[in-house]
Every structure is written in structure tokens, then in C-alpha cells.
């Protein structure tokens with residue numbers, strides 16, 4: 138999808154000003170370009186169309202796939218513990234900036250926009266509970282808020298879905314600099330459920346990078362009684378960036 142010249146200039150300006158703009162954006166105006174928003178939305182029709190939608194993705198891990206195929210090669214060879222991933226957007230451009238603002242500046246305006254965007258492409262919701270990705274208490278104290286929990290609460294309220302909390306029992310190293318294999322090893326045994334889970338649970342997260350967090354949490358869910366675990370996230374890292 139090509140951005141029109143005018144829109145790309147607006148987005149660039151928005152990215153440069155970053156969080157400021159989201160904070161200043163008024164209800165009734167598009168968070169991306171400040172034009173009047175569509176009724177009851179945080180954006181205008183033009184901007185939402187130009188967002189980096191994850192249109193062709195592996196049904197299981199949500200990774201963008203180059204050609205039409207239900208499941209990617211990696212999931213066929215080495216399937217993760219979760220069954221399906223719904224991540225409607227790609228973690229790039231304006232979405233990356235929005236998630237960054239939500240996560241590191243704890244902007245509720247950015248968070249509400251992300252929830253609204255998630256609700257535009259909901260997964261087939263047969264799940265019986267949402268499970269936010271837990272943070273280890275030391276990380277939670279440092280950052281002051283858990284973005285997955287916040288999203289799960291809002292979405293749970295919007296859809297009438299209860300929340301079940303897992304516990305992070307291992308403070309792992311930061312995942313950002315690790316590759317897929319290192320991430321998986323880093324997270325082995327990191328989560329546990331203190332109560333039995335319903336048969337079908339849906340993990341809520343902001344960004345799915347390699348799927349290793351979802352895999353570790355899904356394994357804990359399966360051990361605690363779930364028969365099926367899915368993931369619903371705002372965005373997936375683009376192809377080859379995980």
C-alpha cells in the first residue's frame with residue numbers, strides 16, 4: 138500500500154513529534170493527522186486505511202508470509218504450543234510509534250487507540266478467558282505498569298471476557314537483543330498459573346516478536362488445564378525482523 142505524499146508527510150511529522158501529538162490529540166480528531174475523525178473513532182478513514190495491516194499472515198504464529206499459505210514453514214516444522222495468532226497490524230511506522238508511546242510513556246490515549254484498532258480485527262472469539270502476559274514484579278515496579286494487563290482489561294470489559302492471571306516466576310534477561318533460540322531458552326519455565334485455567338484461553342499482548350513469550354505462556358496454560366491457547370496482539374514484527 139503506497140502512502141500518498143501528503144499522508145506520508147503528515148505521518149513523518151507525527152513520528153517526529155511522537156508522544157506529544159498523541160497527548161494533545163483531541164477526541165473527535167484523528168490521532169495520526171489531526172483531521173476530523175470518523176464518528177466514534179480515534180482516526181480518519183484515510184489514515185486507518187494506510188496503516189500497516191498484517192494482511193497475509195501465518196494462522197498459527199501471525200508472521201507475515203510471502204505467499205498465500207495458511208501456516209508458515211516454521212510452524213509446520215516446529216509448531217508452537219499455541220494454536221492461532223491474531224495480530225492485525227505490523228509493528229512498523231505509525232503503529233510502532235503508537236505502541237512505543239503506550240508502553241514507555243504509559244499514554245492511555247495511545248492505549249485506547251490500540252484497543253480500538255484491535256477490535257477492528259478481532260480473532261474468532263470462542264475463548265473463555267483473556268490472559269495478559271505477566272511481568273516479573275521487579276520489571277513491573279521499574280516501569281510502573283503492565284501494558285498487556287491494561288489491554289486485556291479494556292478488551293475484556295468491551296467483550297465481556299474474564300481475565301485469568303499467570304505469574305512470572307523467573308526474571309528473565311531483556312528479550313530485545315536475543316535471537317529466537319535464545320529467547321525460547323530464556324523463557325523456559327518462566328510462567329505458571331496458580332489456578333486451573335478454562336479449556337480455551339487467549340493471551341493478550343502488545344507486540345508478538347518471535348512468539349517465544351506466547352509459546353512459554355501457552356505451555357504453562359496447557360499444563361494448568363487449557364486444551365487450546367490462542368494469542369491476540371496489536372501487532373507482529375514484519376517479516377525477517379523477528
Ligand SMILES: [Zn+2]
Pocket residue numbers: 167168169170171172180181182183184185
Ligand atoms: Zn487521519
Ligand SMILES: [Zn+2]
Pocket residue numbers: 195196197198199200208209210211212213
Ligand atoms: Zn507460523
